[in-house]
Amino acid sequence: MSTPSLSTTPPLTGLAGLKQNWRSDLLSGFLVFLIALPLCLGIAMASGFPPMGGIITAIVGGVLVSRLNGSFVTINGPAAGLIVVVLGAVQSLGQGDAMAGYRYTLAAIVVASVFQTLMGLFKAGRLSAFFPSSVVHGMLAAIGIIIMAKQIHVMLGVKPEAKELIDTILAIPHSVVDLNPEIACIGFAGLALLIAWSLIKNRVLKMIPAPLVVVAVGILLERYFDLDHEHVYMFLPDQEFLPHHEFSIGPKFLVSIPDDFLAGFYFPDFGKIATVEFWSAVLSICLVGSVESLLSAAAVDKLDPYKRCSDLNRDLAAVGMGNVVCGLLGGLPMIAEIVRSSANVNNGAQTGWANFFHGLFLLIFVALFPHFIHEIPLASLAALLVYTGFRLASPKEFAKTMAIGWEQLTLFVVTIAGVLATDLLIGVAMGIAAKFALHLLRGVSLTNLFKLFYHVEQKDADHYVIKIEGAAVFSNFMALKSAAAELPQGKTVVFDLSDVYLIDHTVMEFIDHYCHDYNSRGGQCAIHGLHNHEPFSSHPLAARRRLDRKPAAA
CATH class of the missing domain: 3.30.750.24 (STAS domain)
Structure with missing residues (x-):
């Protein structure tokens, strides 16, 4: 779909903008909804949240935040960049109890979002500039590596016993050897489709969202392998010297959401508000979420054919308010999401009503068709996340950073190593400390x-x-x-x-x-x-x- 020329007068906003542009915004909102549905489900489960947690966030981001924010074509919702932060909070606060960790994390999201709102109201949006770009890209690359390390096992239908990140990475060869053939078939099919779709030049085919194709093929394979019913099958290799394997299959490999939409809401537990782990989670969620949202909103402005500038402080405050609601209802924290926003622009969105419609379509779909979501294989969603993680940490990112200079590559690698060896906050702090040391060595007082x-x-x-x-x-x-x-x-x-x-x-x-x-x-x-x-x-x-x-x- 063609985008308007730069000389075109920017469209109206508010209700006047809805009346003027409802057709283009409605179409774009529907197409973004098709992309958002599988991504929201996958991001939620990778974060240790129930699948509905991601849907709730996208609904709030579209229906509520789109009416409050200071941007024009941005899509708000859960993002892969926050998976590591949220999953870490669930694990540290729950101490083995996933549901308890989930509810404690909801409380941390509420508190972090209050600070996020205050940051926007006190015009702290410019603080994102304090983070060197190589450190930010290093943080995102490290997140990509962590996402891949965790989701490859899901894509193969194997659950490793490893608890620590390094052990999870080292367990990948073992999972490849022990993969569940039918589940791996679904996962690799999804990954192959994503790679193939990125190479397609046909404009008509490119209008079909790749995540939708992955989910559709995954559902067809799910029906073929009969994942709805628990059963056992034997894998009998042709070679006599290879051992025969027995594999279980069933609904545990499918997305599970309640049939009643309202049953998907959970409420926060503030019982650990006095602990160090709680405030560490608050700081991580607030810091990473705010920086990512501000950087994404600024990047989306550059894609806007009308060259409109978002009010980043208002945007940050609106996202903070939306995240308070998400935390109170059982949702993930949201940011201004760059991939869905890019698709929104390419689909011809004119105003923030496209964001509103995307959230509205999600609300209608999960309220009326929850059984369809239950047919989506986890392996298909894992393939989406593995592909997303690779894009964050691809060799191209290393090459782009190296092209800027060896010192930028050093900061990039230091940040990645710091995040992988410790956690997100310490890794980012190590990257910033390395930047300070470099400037002091170059004679800056x-x-x-x-x-x-x-x-x-x-x-x-x-x-x-x-x-x-x-x-x-x-x-x-x-x-x-x-x-x-x-x-x-x-x-x-x-x-x-x-x-x-x-x-x-x-x-x-x-x-x-x-x-x-x-x-x-x-x-x-x-x-x-x-x-x-x-x-x-x-x-x-x-x-x-x-x-x-x-x-x-x-």
């Missing part, structure tokens, strides 16, 4: 590390110059970001970097994106003063240092 020296000069009514001095790095440029955001549109803005002796990739990326966005809205923005700087790699946004000036001069 402790004062300059947290304070950027700059001033905005208005040359005339239509000309602004932002003069920056010293070091411009990820930990000190938030004030610059706020000052640049306050400049009027349609003017001439120049970033003068001639007196900067060190500028890192995060700040280069911010200034480059700011210039592109400002120019796309009719203004003129440029970067001056980099002719005496040496980049640390050939990447256009690599970190740079000035050759003819020593750090002490700052």
Whole structure:
């Protein structure tokens, strides 16, 4: 479906926007619903939640949050990036009791979401800039590795005894040897379809969501293998020297949701609110959820053909309010989800009503057709998550980071190793600490590390110059970001970097994106003063240092 040209007047919002664009938003909402249904189920179960937990979140994100948020074409719902955080909370708080851990985690989601709402109300959306991009990508890659490590076993129909992450990874060869052939057939078929669909160029076929195809084929294979009824079958290999295997099959390999929609709601248990584990879960959910949501919302803005800018603070507050409701009803935390949002844009969505319709379709479907969901094999959902995990941690991500510079690859790998060896918060902290150490080794003073020296000069009514001095790095440029955001549109803005002796990739990326966005809205923005700087790699946004000036001069 074609997207509108950049010259087109942005569509109306609110009820006027619904009246103007209901056809395109309704169609896009339906297509996104088809993508969201299997993903919500898979993400919920991978997070240690009942399947309905993911559906509840998408319904709240669509029906409620779409009416409160500050974005235009964003889809809100559960995301793979939070699987590790939520599953870790369920396991640490439940201590072996999955249902108790689930209800304690709901309480942690409620508390974390209150803080998330306050962050939005107090305009803390800009804090996402504090996290270096390589550390954020390293965090997401580590999450991808963890998702793959856990879901490969589900895809093969095997439940390993391993408890720790490293043991789960090491158990993969054993699970491959002991795979359940019929379940593995469903899982590998789903994975093959996802890979094939990514290579298809036909526009008509591409309009059919790949997750829907995976689920449809999975259901057909489920009927063929008769997973609805528990039974045992023998696998008899042709070779006489291979042992015969006996495998069980049955409903335990299918999604299980209550027939009564209201029976899917659970309520939080605040019994562990005074424990360290509870507050660690609160901090993880709030931090990771907020950063992911803000980064995704900003990324979706770049896909919007009308070049509209989301109010990220309002968006964060709305997501926080929605997450409070999710925690009270038994749902996962939500974020602004990038994959479904991209599909929303490609499907021709015009306003936030597409998000609303996607949630409404989910509500109607699970209320009226719960038996259909019960026919979906877990292996099909696991295949979706394995594919998602691979995309987060693919070799391309390592190559893209390496292209920016060796120091970015170092931060990327340190963060991945830290997350895999410890947990998400400690791993991210290790990545940030490595970034600080790198800047100190390059001569950045402790004062300059947290304070950027700059001033905005208005040359005339239509000309602004932002003069920056010293070091411009990820930990000190938030004030610059706020000052640049306050400049009027349609003017001439120049970033003068001639007196900067060190500028890192995060700040280069911010200034480059700011210039592109400002120019796309009719203004003129440029970067001056980099002719005496040496980049640390050939990447256009690599970190740079000035050759003819020593750090002490700052």
